[in-house]
Amino acid sequence: MDIFTLSMWVLTIAFSIYSFYKDKDKTKNALKNALKMGKSMALSIFSIIFLIGLVLAFIPAQSIASFIESQNPFVATIGSAFIGAITLIPAFIAFPLVGTLVNASINIVAAVAFLTTLTMVGIVTFPLEKKEFGLKFAISRNVLSFIFAILISLLMGVLL
Amino acid sequence: MIKKIKNNLFTVIIILAYITLLIFNKPLAITSLKNSGYYIKEMLIIMPIIFVLTALLDTWINKETIMKFLGKESKIKGSLLAFVLGSVSAGPIYAAFPICVMLHKKGASIKNIVIILSTWAVVKVPMLINEVKFLGFHFMIIRWVLTLIAIFVFASIMNSFIKDEDLLVDEAYYDGKVNINIRACIGCGICKAKYPELFEIDGKKAHIKDIEDKDIDNAKLQNAIKNCPVKAIKE
Numbered sequence: 001m002d003i004f005t006l007s008m009w010v011l012t013i014a015f016s017i018y019s020f021y022k023d024k025d026k027t028k029n030a031l032k033n034a035l036k037m038g039k040s041m042a043l044s045i046f047s048i049i050f051l052i053g054l055v056l057a058f059i060p061a062q063s064i065a066s067f068i069e070s071q072n073p074f075v076a077t078i079g080s081a082f083i084g085a086i087t088l089i090p091a092f093i094a095f096p097l098v099g100t101l102v103n104a105s106i107n108i109v110a111a112v113a114f115l116t117t118l119t120m121v122g123i124v125t126f127p128l129e130k131k132e133f134g135l136k137f138a139i140s141r142n143v144l145s146f147i148f149a150i151l152i153s154l155l156m157g158v159l160l
Numbered sequence: 161m162i163k164k165i166k167n168n169l170f171t172v173i174i175i176l177a178y179i180t181l182l183i184f185n186k187p188l189a190i191t192s193l194k195n196s197g198y199y200i201k202e203m204l205i206i207m208p209i210i211f212v213l214t215a216l217l218d219t220w221i222n223k224e225t226i227m228k229f230l231g232k233e234s235k236i237k238g239s240l241l242a243f244v245l246g247s248v249s250a251g252p253i254y255a256a257f258p259i260c261v262m263l264h265k266k267g268a269s270i271k272n273i274v275i276i277l278s279t280w281a282v283v284k285v286p287m288l289i290n291e292v293k294f295l296g297f298h299f300m301i302i303r304w305v306l307t308l309i310a311i312f313v314f315a316s317i318m319n320s321f322i323k324d325e326d327l328l329v330d331e332a333y334y335d336g337k338v339n340i341n342i343r344a345c346i347g348c349g350i351c352k353a354k355y356p357e358l359f360e361i362d363g364k365k366a367h368i369k370d371i372e373d374k375d376i377d378n379a380k381l382q383n384a385i386k387n388c389p390v391k392a393i394k395e
Contacts, residue, residue: 002286004250005205012209015216026219029370034215037258038207045203045254047171053196054177057188088252090198091287099294112303119282120307125254127170132257136326140318141274148310152303159302 044128051124052088061089061097068101068110076110081150084117085142086124094118108160113153120145199252206251214258218266227267234272239312242272246279256280264327271319278311328365338381340366344392351393354384366392 001009019027064083068076089097094115101111121142122129129138165172181189230238249256260273283304291300328342338358347364358376359366385393 001205002250004248004285008206008213008250009209012213012216016212019216019220027216030215030219031212032370033218034211037214038211041207041254041258043168043171045207046200047174048254049199049203050174050178050192050196052199053192053194054174054181056195057192088199090202091284091290095287095290095294102295102299116282116303116307119253119287120278122253122281125252128254128257132261134326134328137270137318137322140322141277141314144314144317145278148314152306152310155306156299156303160299 041128044131048124048128055087055124056089059083059087061093064114065097065101068107068114071110073107073109076107077113077150077153080110080114081117081146081153084114084149085121085146087118088122088124089118109153109157111153112156113149116149116152117146120149202252206255210251210255210258214262217259218262221266223266226263230263230268230272232269234269238269238272239275239315242268242275243279243283243308243311246276247283247285249280250284251280253277253281261327264324269319270322270324270327271315274315274318275311278315279308282307282311338368338376339394340368341392341394344390346390346392348389350387350389351384354387355380359384 016027016031019030064080064087067083068080070076071079098111098115102108123142126138126142129141133141178189178192181192228234229241234241246256249259256277260268260276263276264270264273288300288304291303342365345365347361347366349361349366351359351366352361355377358369358371358381360369361367381395385391385395
């Protein structure tokens, strides 16, 4: 558990104790609502997680690296942006992977496109985002994130 | 049964995919399950407190405060606050969903919601440290600054064409036995007249009061459902 996750636990527990001290009933109600919220999201979250597992089994991290290496720059950039959008790879795997690509100066633009869509665009989390925020919001946020990720990667190519 | 499948189509598809894979390619199915393990741990470490925190903030912070600090009038200060909130929080992007939905219901602007969501996903200090380690400080700082500019720009773009009503989906939060399609509801108050113990009108829309599912009087509920002029009540 990193320090940020830990401080969120501390903050939430402290807040709960303070809340309980101030108003028992309100706190009980809040905890009940938290449970309801959890129940309503649990199924979607588990589905997303098992989908990620499935996607990663079909597109392992190593094959992404060889994809970026082998294609022409344009195809590699768009392609890796799409792969980044549909996968969710933890930072401790993604950064070393991209690091080797960039240090070999293979294709910086494609590598950045992949890194940026990896975090900003979430195709696997889309069903949940749609459920919580509505279709228009979810589509707009993901499409705009995708476009801007490409722009960022192109700019990085110029700046680096 | 059919209704249940329809409501959880996504889950059903995933389960079917796993069953198919187990039959035709067992090793790949096992790899998939193992891959999922990491994400389950990541979720369990953060989601319980996210739900508690969201519910507590919902209880103790009033609408006026949220509107003042994150609402449409909060200008650049609100956006900076949104940025800080998103950056210091931990967890995957979907952990930001319940908090953002709650903040929006209490008057936070679309722009600030998008900023929180995006920075939550992108700006993570442990991740930035990792990036420096493998790609160098120069690389990290340029990508970080460009990403921030991009987030602020597309948050403003979204703010210009997404309306607050677009976010009001069928009570995604409290879907117990009864749901109201907020977008369809015209706030006529007939449901409240038919079953005042269950329905209330707040902000020109009907809401479900917080009562236990087992306490719901089915006859009165059916009567309310039948009489809703826009058929916005769903069981």
